[in-house]
Amino acid sequence: MVMNSHQKWLLGLYVSGDTEKNRKSISTVRQICDAHLKGKYEIEIIDVMETPQKAFTDNIIATPSLLRKLPVPLRKIIGDLTDREKVLKGLEIGV
Amino acid sequence: MAKCKGKVDCPLDQGEILISALLEHIFDAVVVVDGEGAIRFVNRAALKLFDRDAEELIGRFFGFPIIDSKPFEMEILRKDGSLRYAEMKASQVDWMGETVYLASIRDNTEKKLAQDLREQMNIHLQQLQKIEAIGTLAGGIAHDFNNILTPIIGYTEFVIETANIDPVITDCLKQVLQAANRAKELVRQILTFSRQSGNEFQPLYVSPIVKEGMKLLRATLPATMEIRLNIASRRIIIGDATQIHQILMNLCTNAKDAMEAAGGILSVSLEDMELAADFTGSYPEIQPGAYTRLRVEDTGNGMDRSIMEKIFRPYFTTKGGEKGTGLGLAVVYGIVKAHGGIITVESQIGKGSTFDVYLPCSLEEANSERVEHKELEKGSEHILLIDDEPEIVNLNRQVLEKLGYRTTTRTSSIEALELFKCKSDAFDLIITDMTMPNMRGDKLAMECLSIRPDIPIILSTGFSEKITENTAREIGIKALLYKPIACSCLAKETRRILDENGQKDNNA
Numbered sequence: 001m002v003m004n005s006h007q008k009w010l011l012g013l014y015v016s017g018d019t020e021k022n023r024k025s026i027s028t029v030r031q032i033c034d035a036h037l038k039g040k041y042e043i044e045i046i047d048v049m050e051t052p053q054k055a056f057t058d059n060i061i062a063t064p065s066l067l068r069k070l071p072v073p074l075r076k077i078i079g080d081l082t083d084r085e086k087v088l089k090g091l092e093i094g095v
Numbered sequence: 096m097a098k099c100k101g102k103v104d105c106p107l108d109q110g111e112i113l114i115s116a117l118l119e120h121i122f123d124a125v126v127v128v129d130g131e132g133a134i135r136f137v138n139r140a141a142l143k144l145f146d147r148d149a150e151e152l153i154g155r156f157f158g159f160p161i162i163d164s165k166p167f168e169m170e171i172l173r174k175d176g177s178l179r180y181a182e183m184k185a186s187q188v189d190w191m192g193e194t195v196y197l198a199s200i201r202d203n204t205e206k207k208l209a210q211d212l213r214e215q216m217n218i219h220l221q222q223l224q225k226i227e228a229i230g231t232l233a234g235g236i237a238h239d240f241n242n243i244l245t246p247i248i249g250y251t252e253f254v255i256e257t258a259n260i261d262p263v264i265t266d267c268l269k270q271v272l273q274a275a276n277r278a279k280e281l282v283r284q285i286l287t288f289s290r291q292s293g294n295e296f297q298p299l300y301v302s303p304i305v306k307e308g309m310k311l312l313r314a315t316l317p318a319t320m321e322i323r324l325n326i327a328s329r330r331i332i333i334g335d336a337t338q339i340h341q342i343l344m345n346l347c348t349n350a351k352d353a354m355e356a357a358g359g360i361l362s363v364s365l366e367d368m369e370l371a372a373d374f375t376g377s378y379p380e381i382q383p384g385a386y387t388r389l390r391v392e393d394t395g396n397g398m399d400r401s402i403m404e405k406i407f408r409p410y411f412t413t414k415g416g417e418k419g420t421g422l423g424l425a426v427v428y429g430i431v432k433a434h435g436g437i438i439t440v441e442s443q444i445g446k447g448s449t450f451d452v453y454l455p456c457s458l459e460e461a462n463s464e465r466v467e468h469k470e471l472e473k474g475s476e477h478i479l480l481i482d483d484e485p486e487i488v489n490l491n492r493q494v495l496e497k498l499g500y501r502t503t504t505r506t507s508s509i510e511a512l513e514l515f516k517c518k519s520d521a522f523d524l525i526i527t528d529m530t531m532p533n534m535r536g537d538k539l540a541m542e543c544l545s546i547r548p549d550i551p552i553i554l555s556t557g558f559s560e561k562i563t564e565n566t567a568r569e570i571g572i573k574a575l576l577y578k579p580i581a582c583s584c585l586a587k588e589t590r591r592i593l594d595e596n597g598q599k600d601n602n603a
Binding site (some may be wrong): 052056087 | 131145156157158159160161162167168169170171172176178183321395397
């Protein structure tokens with residue numbers, strides 16, 4: 001499950017609106033990245049209500065979605081992103 | 096009919112065809128996603144929820160729904176950019192020998208919108224209740240204030256009118272009286288503002304309303320904000336003074352909030368102008384003619400076009416926390432419309448905003464109170480005075496006795512009623528306060544009138560909402576006097592009511 005340890009991770013987190021739930025999801029994902037991918041990741045937060053075009057371009061039809069663009073293959077998870085274990089498993093980040 | 100697409104053409108046996116048919120009729124959306132995150136199956140409810148055809152969904156990369164025992168709140172993005180609010184529960188199942196993800200999604204949009212509306216209405220209700228509480232508090236404070244002002248105004252007037260004193264001292268006392276009358280007017284303004292008023296449209300000058308409103312506002316603005324005033328209007332509109340006051344308050348409060356961080360200049364101007372067809376043509380609600388324009392300008396944050404388009408919508412606000420109800424400008428818009436006018440806004444980010452309210456003018460004469468100074472009218476009738484405040488009942492006694500009347504005073508409404516029961520024919524007039532312990536003035540009036548229906552009664556009240564002129568008339572009260580009562584007013588109304596009653600007797 002663990003990718004090449006030097007591999008750069010490129011993530012896209014898609015949410016709808018500035019809500020408490022979404023803020024918590026963003027915080028959880030950032031904490032996971034800081035803990036497991038420190039210095040090796042870039043994350044883009046996209047609010048689909050502000051930039052709906054980006055959602056369509058990136059093929060997003062449900063939020064919240066967390067998209068792993070790199071490393072390949074493309075992997076996307078949809079659901080409760082405040083659950084650390086499930087996010088780690090969903091992104092296939094080794095623990 | 097649900098579509099299916101597998102790694103090979105998926106041959107469905109009879110059981111699977113039956114299950115597919117059943118899934119078509121399920122209320123919730125069902126989406127099956129394979130091990131690569133691609134959609135393999137959608138039912139009819141899913142097509143409706145996503146607002147897409149089966150061909151647009153089957154084979155599309157959806158992603159892996161997170162497996163959880165509890166449903167999770169999510170949003171669905173439709174083709175037209177709109178959102179549906181849903182909750183999803185996902186599990187892993189065996190699908191023809193392959194492990195797939197089965198997501199059951201319920202559309203909760205209507206429920207969520209209803210809940211949001213309920214929350215908005217609760218917030219609105221809480222705000223209204225706060226305002227009502229403030230109004231009640233203001234009414235209570237004003238009542239006490241009026242009781243304090245009554246002897247100040249009353250005795251000062253009494254001394255000016257009756258004492259033989261140095262003209263220099265008289266001038267000083269007149270200054271005291273002027274200041275006390277200003278305080279009285281301020282209390283009346285606060286009560287008018289805090290009291291619910293109906294749509295009592297009448298001819299009025301806007302200038303004094305704006306001047307008084309700015310006096311109130313000045314006290315609430317920080318030192319970092321400069322106020323510039325230009326009140327040049329001399330025209331009359333047909334309107335409600337309280338509502339015009341509210342327009343000013345709401346616009347100035349918004350301007351103040353826009354400049355809170357860095358201070359600035361608040362400019363308020365009131366000017367008369369003629370609007371020509373080239374201007375009114377853009378606003379179908381108004382016609383060319385004479386208008387008064389109220390302009391409220393700030394040098395605050397400013398707004399972009401997308402915000403400006405929404406500012407008059409109810410519940411829209413850019414203010415966080417307890418500051419913004421989103422109703423201020425919606426209320427202003429409603430009031431302006433009710434007055435037959437329009438409101439426009441211009442704004443620039445970083446430069447500030449300008450709100451212009453155009454109100455159509457009238458040719459009618461406005462009511463203006465003129466104080467005519469003339470000698471106080473005298474009399475000799477017997478008056479029963481009732482007020483629970485000893486200073487006020489003593490003041491009224493002294494004023495009326497100086498004018499020749501005989502008086503009997505009581506500071507208890509119960510004692511006054513007992514006295515009246517024994518000697519109702521002894522009195523020619525009752526002057527009673529409204530707010531008293533044990534028995535209010537209106538109740539006392541009703542009791543006295545039941546004993547002697549022709550006894551004229553004057554009720555003095557602190558401009559509270561407990562009694563209106565109509566209600567007083569229905570009870571049989573002849574006049575309502577608002578505290579603090581000037582000596583001249585007390586003398587004038589006493590004489591008027593006695594004369595009217597005396598005239599009735601003469602005609603009987």
